Amino acid sequence: MIGVGIIGLGTVGRGTYNILKQYGHVIQRKTGVDVRVVKIAEVDPERSKGLETDGIAIVRDAWDLINDPRVDICVELVGGTGAAYDYVAGALKAGKWVVTANKALLAEKGDALFALADREGGEIGFEASVAGAIPVIRAIRDGLIGNRIEYILGILNGTSNYILTKMSEEGLPFNQALREAQELGFAEQDPALDISGVDAAHKLCVLVRLAFGVPITMQEIVTRGVSSIEPTDIEFAKEFGYKIKLLAIAKEQGDSIEARVEPTMIPVRHPMSTVGGVFNAVYVVGDHAGPSLYYGKGAGADPTGSAVVSDIVDMAVRKAAKCARRGLAAGDSSKRIKKGDESVTRFYVRVKAQDQPGVLSKISGILGEHGISIAAVIQKGRTENAYVPIVMLTYEASEGSLKQAIEKIDRLSFIGGPSVHMRIEEGDL
Amino acid sequence: MIGVGIIGLGTVGRGTYNILKQYGHVIQRKTGVDVRVVKIAEVDPERSKGLETDGIAIVRDAWDLINDPRVDICVELVGGTGAAYDYVAGALKAGKWVVTANKALLAEKGDALFALADREGGEIGFEASVAGAIPVIRAIRDGLIGNRIEYILGILNGTSNYILTKMSEEGLPFNQALREAQELGFAEQDPALDISGVDAAHKLCVLVRLAFGVPITMQEIVTRGVSSIEPTDIEFAKEFGYKIKLLAIAKEQGDSIEARVEPTMIPVRHPMSTVGGVFNAVYVVGDHAGPSLYYGKGAGADPTGSAVVSDIVDMAVRKAAKCARRGLAAGDSSKRIKKGDESVTRFYVRVKAQDQPGVLSKISGILGEHGISIAAVIQKGRTENAYVPIVMLTYEASEGSLKQAIEKIDRLSFIGGPSVHMRIEEGDL
Numbered sequence: 001m002i003g004v005g006i007i008g009l010g011t012v013g014r015g016t017y018n019i020l021k022q023y024g025h026v027i028q029r030k031t032g033v034d035v036r037v038v039k040i041a042e043v044d045p046e047r048s049k050g051l052e053t054d055g056i057a058i059v060r061d062a063w064d065l066i067n068d069p070r071v072d073i074c075v076e077l078v079g080g081t082g083a084a085y086d087y088v089a090g091a092l093k094a095g096k097w098v099v100t101a102n103k104a105l106l107a108e109k110g111d112a113l114f115a116l117a118d119r120e121g122g123e124i125g126f127e128a129s130v131a132g133a134i135p136v137i138r139a140i141r142d143g144l145i146g147n148r149i150e151y152i153l154g155i156l157n158g159t160s161n162y163i164l165t166k167m168s169e170e171g172l173p174f175n176q177a178l179r180e181a182q183e184l185g186f187a188e189q190d191p192a193l194d195i196s197g198v199d200a201a202h203k204l205c206v207l208v209r210l211a212f213g214v215p216i217t218m219q220e221i222v223t224r225g226v227s228s229i230e231p232t233d234i235e236f237a238k239e240f241g242y243k244i245k246l247l248a249i250a251k252e253q254g255d256s257i258e259a260r261v262e263p264t265m266i267p268v269r270h271p272m273s274t275v276g277g278v279f280n281a282v283y284v285v286g287d288h289a290g291p292s293l294y295y296g297k298g299a300g301a302d303p304t305g306s307a308v309v310s311d312i313v314d315m316a317v318r319k320a321a322k323c324a325r326r327g328l329a330a331g332d333s334s335k336r337i338k339k340g341d342e343s344v345t346r347f348y349v350r351v352k353a354q355d356q357p358g359v360l361s362k363i364s365g366i367l368g369e370h371g372i373s374i375a376a377v378i379q380k381g382r383t384e385n386a387y388v389p390i391v392m393l394t395y396e397a398s399e400g401s402l403k404q405a406i407e408k409i410d411r412l413s414f415i416g417g418p419s420v421h422m423r424i425e426e427g428d429l
Numbered sequence: 430m431i432g433v434g435i436i437g438l439g440t441v442g443r444g445t446y447n448i449l450k451q452y453g454h455v456i457q458r459k460t461g462v463d464v465r466v467v468k469i470a471e472v473d474p475e476r477s478k479g480l481e482t483d484g485i486a487i488v489r490d491a492w493d494l495i496n497d498p499r500v501d502i503c504v505e506l507v508g509g510t511g512a513a514y515d516y517v518a519g520a521l522k523a524g525k526w527v528v529t530a531n532k533a534l535l536a537e538k539g540d541a542l543f544a545l546a547d548r549e550g551g552e553i554g555f556e557a558s559v560a561g562a563i564p565v566i567r568a569i570r571d572g573l574i575g576n577r578i579e580y581i582l583g584i585l586n587g588t589s590n591y592i593l594t595k596m597s598e599e600g601l602p603f604n605q606a607l608r609e610a611q612e613l614g615f616a617e618q619d620p621a622l623d624i625s626g627v628d629a630a631h632k633l634c635v636l637v638r639l640a641f642g643v644p645i646t647m648q649e650i651v652t653r654g655v656s657s658i659e660p661t662d663i664e665f666a667k668e669f670g671y672k673i674k675l676l677a678i679a680k681e682q683g684d685s686i687e688a689r690v691e692p693t694m695i696p697v698r699h700p701m702s703t704v705g706g707v708f709n710a711v712y713v714v715g716d717h718a719g720p721s722l723y724y725g726k727g728a729g730a731d732p733t734g735s736a737v738v739s740d741i742v743d744m745a746v747r748k749a750a751k752c753a754r755r756g757l758a759a760g761d762s763s764k765r766i767k768k769g770d771e772s773v774t775r776f777y778v779r780v781k782a783q784d785q786p787g788v789l790s791k792i793s794g795i796l797g798e799h800g801i802s803i804a805a806v807i808q809k810g811r812t813e814n815a816y817v818p819i820v821m822l823t824y825e826a827s828e829g830s831l832k833q834a835i836e837k838i839d840r841l842s843f844i845g846g847p848s849v850h851m852r853i854e855e856g857d858l
Contacts (some may be wrong), residue, residue, distance in 0.1 A: 019575040019717055027574060047589040127572070133718035135572025143556070143564025145456060146448040146738030271724060274703050288448055288731040288738075289562035296702060296721030309575030321750055 001034045004094075004314040005065040007087055008077035009042035009058075012101055012128070015305025016075060020312070021052075027313055035316045066091045073315055075308060076100040079109045088113055097309040100112055101128035101304055110191040111215050120415040123318075125311030126429060130203045131156060131280040133303030134296040135310060140211050140284060147286030153266075153425065154248035156203040158278035158298045159187045159194035160226045164244060164263075165276045168234050172228055174256065186278050196225040197246060197261040204248040204261055211284070212250065212257050214335050222340035224262035232346035233350060233420060236391045237265050240348075243273040247425060258338040265348055265424045293299060307423045341400030346375070346424040349392045349406070354414040356387050363390070370405040373395040387416035393424065431745035434494040434525075436516055437506035438471035438487075441557070443480065444734025445504060452479070456742055464745045470494040482524070483653050486613065495520045504737060506530040510537045517542055521551045522796045523555045526707060526748060528740040530557035530733055536634035540644050551576035552747075554740030559632045560585060560709040562732030563725040569713060576715030582695075583677035585632040587727045588616045593692075594705045597663050603656055615707055622821045623656040626675060626690040632688055633677040639641055641686050642678065642706035643764050647796060651769035653691035656816070662779060662849060666694050668776075668807065668825055672702040676854060687767040693775055694853045770829030775804070775853040778821045778835070783814050783843040792819070792838055799834040801826040806838040816845035822853065 004020065006013050008371040020027075020037055028034050042048055043061040048058050061397035062078075065071055066087060074091035074100060075262050080082045084105050098288050100106070106113070106129055117124050126189050127137045131154070140149065155161050155361070160179060166177040174327050178195065193199045201223045208216045226246050242265035250259045266273050268391050275281040280298030285291045297303035364374055394402070433449065435442050437853050447454075449466055457463050470491040471477055477487050491507075495516060503520035505527060507513045518729055520527050521542070529535070535542070535558055548555050557567045560583070569578065584590050588610060595606040607624065610616035622628045630652045637645045666673050671694035681687045695702050700722050704710040707725030714720045726732035773839050782788050793803055805822040823831070835848050 015717070022578075026577075039670055049437075133715075134721050135568045138567060139564045139723075141741050142743060143567055144735065145459065145742050146452055148452070148736045211799075271700075271703060274700060275547055286562075287733065288444070289735040290726045290729075292563050292723070292725030292734055294568075294721070294723060297719045301721075302717040303719055303841075306573065306575045306715065310572050313574050314571060321747075391734065 001036060002072045002319055004035060004073045004312055005039045005041065005068065005069040006037060006040045006073060006075045006077065006081070007062045007070035009040055009047040009051070010079075010165075011301040012304045012308065012349060013040075013042070013075075015301030016077070016308045017051065019057040019302070019305050019309045021054075031313060031317050032314045033320045035313060035315075038070045039065045039068055056414060059343050062087050063090065066094055066096065069419055071096060072319055073312055074098050075312065075374070076102060077308075078102075079104070081105050085109055085113075087122070089116060092116050093119045095120065095122065097123045097315050099125040099128070099308055100316065101308060103129040103202040103206055105197070105272055107202040107218055110206065110209060123315060124327040126206060127311045128304050128331055130206050130281055130292070132296070132298040132300065133306050134280060134282065134294045134298070135307070136282045136294045137210065138343060139294055140207070143226035144284065144286045144289055144292075147288045148274060149284060150252050151285040152207055152211055152248070152250045153272055153283040154200070154207065155245055155272060155279070155281045156200040156248050156274050156298065157197070157246060159191060160197070160200070160246040161275065161280070162186045162251060162278045163195070164228060164229070167229065167231060168243065171231055174229060177237060195227050197223045200248045201261045204250060204259060206260050207248070207282070207356045208250050208257065212252065214257055214337065216259060218335050220259065220337040222260040222262060222343070224304070224381055226263055226309050229377045230420070232389065233348070233422065234376065236350065236389075237348065238267070240265075240376065240393060241268055242266060242424065244422070245271070245272065245275070249364060249425060252335070253338070256336050256338045258343055260340070260343065263422055265422055267426060306327050341398065341403065343423075344396050345399070346396055346426075347394045347402055348422045348424055349394060350420040351391065351392070352387050352416040352419070353390050354416065355383055355388050356385065356414055359414055360390065362412060367405050368395070370397075370401040372402060372405055430465060431501045432467035432499040433464060433502045433504060433741055434470065434497065435466060435504045435506065436466045436470045436491045436494060438476045438480070438510070439506060439508075440467055441731040441733045441737065441796045442469075442471070442504075442506040444730030445506070446480065448731070448734050448738045450483075451741045460742060460746050461746045462742075464742060464747045467499045468494045468497055473663060491516050492519065494614055495525065497521055500525060502741055503527050504741065505531060507531075510534050510605070512686070514538050514542070517553070518545055521545050521549045521553075521756045524549065524551065525555070526552045526744050528554040528557075528737055528744065530555075530737060532558040532628070532631035532635055535682045536631040536647055539635065539638060541780070547564075552744060554744055555603050556740045557636060557736035559635050560711055560723070560729040561725065561729065562735050563709060563711065563727070564736070565711045566639065567721055567724045568637070568721070568740075571824070573713065573715045573718055573721075574831065576717045578713060578715055580679050580714040581636055581679040582701055582712040583629070583633060583636065583679070584674055584704050584708070584710045585629040585677050585727065586623050586626070586675060587709060588620060589629070589675040590704065592655060594674060596658065596660060597672065600660055602660055603658060617694045621805055624656050627677060629677045630690045633679060633688060634780070636711070637679050637686065637688050638778055640768055641671070641681065641764065642768065645686075645688060645766055647690065649687040649766040651691060651772070656690055658692050659849070661818065662777070662851065665779065665807065666777070669694075669805065670697055671695060672697055673851070674701065674704070676701070678854060681690045681764070682767070685765050685767045687772055689769065689772065692851055693852055696855060711826035729790060770827065770832065772828045773825050774828070775825055775855075776823045776831055776851055777833070777851045778823060778847040780821070780838060781816050781845040781848070782819050783845065784812055784817050785814065785843055789819065789842055791841060795837050796823070796834050799826075799830040801831060801834060
């Protein structure tokens with residue numbers, strides 16, 4: 001028998017407990033291993049109300065669980081990077097293997113924890129930390145092991161994607177779409193972590209370490225959220241055949257890795273553009289497998305619990321046979337993470353300019369001085385001297401040069417406010 | 430060191446060999462296991478030409494390889510169900526573990542082979558047998574282990590999907606789309622296995638056994654191919670908001686499992702409708718994870734080789750630790766496979782009728798007698814007494830009743846040829 005201890009009885013903790021209770025016998029028949037929850041730790045007695053525990057002890061002190069010799073696998077579902085770090089590190093030192101859904105912890109302190117796991121001969125399972133129910137960690141780690149991963153695109157935050165889908169399909173402004181998401185429970189009352197892109201960046205950190213074998217910090221990921229997107233940009237994107245998504249992007253380029261989370265235009269014919277509502281998806285290009293895409297529910301008690309259970313079972317089978325998997329500590333790559341302004345890509349640029357002769361020539365002149373060529377232009381409305389949007393798609397340019405050019409453009413006398421720019425990702429290499 | 434023997438040096442055999450040669454050192458670093466090809470068996474000396482074997486022996490006789498004590502894992506890439514069966518069974522009896530991409534073998538003789546593997550304490554890896562590079566076997570087996578699988582939709586044959594995509598996007602008739610596919614190398618000179626739906630049914634057999642735990646034979650899968658699809662039906666489907674795909678469908682319904690491969694209409698808003706060209710995709714609904722979708726390349730040396738390598742590595746790690754995975758022999762379900770005519774679904778029906786008063790009333794009367802209600806009708810053209818198509822979408826009906834009704838309708842004096850009917854799959858439960 002492999003004993004499981006669950007620390008934290010929130011939504012995912014309850015989901016995990018219930019799935020193991022419901023399907024423990026099926027799992028035993030399929031794998032030959034009897035996996036059972038033997039202890040639960042939760043400080044808030046309210047949270048265990050109504051849970052049918054069949055006599056399993058619910059303790060208040062997580063260390064009681066961590067030090068219990070019957071517990072082989074500790075499931076950390078506390079969240080945050082404080083106590084959760086102590087629990088995970090303590091459990092590994094006590095010889096336990098650990099399963100966690102905590103992307104913030106892995107993003108901030110993953111290097112230390114994976115190294116500790118390797119030293120202790122233990123493991124950390126983290127399928128649930130990225131894209132909830134979608135088994136994308138094992139797809140990359142195991143399914144694509146015969147590949148060098150070249151490119152990853154992720155829609156990793158359901159709240160942002162729900163808001164963008166509403167804005168795109170119903171023409172709502174950002175604030176109204178956010179309010180609707182909150183009313184429907186798709187966004188927290190404090191949505192900062194989701195809409196700022198930080199939650200998606202946490203997940204991208206985990207994916208980059210797994211897929212590219214490089215250590216990476218949150219500070220190295222260019223991170224922009226969805227709150228600055230305006231309906232007008234969504235409309236212009238449509239005219240050019242693109243959708244705007246909050247994309248997490250990682251790609252190998254020479255001796256460096258580019259890693260970013262930001263509103264990005266992607267062609268409507270690309271499968272990632274069709275991922276709507278609260279769904280998550282990850283698009284991975286391997287050198288042998290080519291592109292593959294993984295799509296499903298990114299959050300919720302049952303979907304995330306399903307991912308936690310998959311890690312528990314995977315571990316239980318190998319723990320029963322005493323064969324630990326190597327962790328992510330053996331990051332071997334000499335590649336560095338690119339700085340944001342080095343990024344070279346095509347851009348969407350929207351300028352608010354007075355409608356006068358010579359305006360476009362002036363703007364394109366400044367872009368040209370910075371080595372940026374224009375691939376397409378749309379100019380809407382024709383009202384002498386009024387401010388109208390001029391929208392341009394550029395050829396490939398570095399973001400640094402573009403920012404310099406825009407700084408100059410925005411100082412021109414006929415410009416009526418700060419210009420907007422957005423990355424275009426064609427979605428193939 | 431874990432020794433690998435490859436039987437069959439066709440496209441996939443070469444792909445597998447080259448990937449292991451290229452990434453063996455990376456795999457060793459990531460997993461701690463040294464996996465190496467130690468022998469290759471191939472009867473045709475032409476096929477090993479130009480392969481850099483670094484001194485690895487290429488033998489003509491597969492049994493030489495199977496009986497070589499250095500070979501721990503036998504990779505069967507011969508194809509067919511004759512010699513391939515003997516090799517796989519022989520290898521298992523010799524204590525080897527086996528990796529295969531052979532869906533026909535697993536569909537026809539999987540029950541015997543999985544039972545043999547369990548008796549011998551061995552394993553059969555078959556990630557490459559379904560949907561090429563897409564790691565969907567491990568997604569269902571491991572990633573969704575905390576779920577009861579309720580529903581599977583698959584686009585499992587790239588040739589058929591390429592032909593349908595061409596017909597749909599360019600309005601080509603079937604024969605011309607097939608010819609183009611052949612010219613581009615996306616269809617074999619003898620395309621029967623692909624366009625008849627049999628190849629997809631082989632793969633569905635494997636998925637049903639894995640996901641539902643029931644033994645199933647090819648005879649129990651209703652199988653129809655794409656050759657009967659006419660451009661006019663693709664056009665009508667569009668008008669109603671559907672696309673036509675060759676879908677493999679398996680769903681649990683009470684005490685039985687429905688399993689079919691046939692041209693099916695699916696809503697354009699469903700993610701499976703956007704899978705174009707030679708791509709494959711599998712859509713899986715689990716009771717806890719909800720829906721998830723896996724998309725990628727279904728065939729080719731590198732994509733399929735990538736899947737074969739993922740199985741080899743997975744096995745090598747566990748073989749090194751002597752911990753075999755349970756096979757599919759322990760099919761536990763008491764469910765039976767549904768007979769084709771029991772299937773209850775909505776249908777698309779196209780009737781060719783003379784344009785006379787009372788025609789629709791007669792047709793709907795016959796449908797009504799068989800308990801079938803009409804949800805929508807389109808009648809095109811208005812030319813007295815000429816034959817025009819009448820297209821109907823029905824509410825849920827059993828296929829048996831519909832066939833009886835159509836038999837009666839087709840005997841009516843004003844009907845100008847056999848009526849067409851097609852399943853509609855809404856894509857959710």
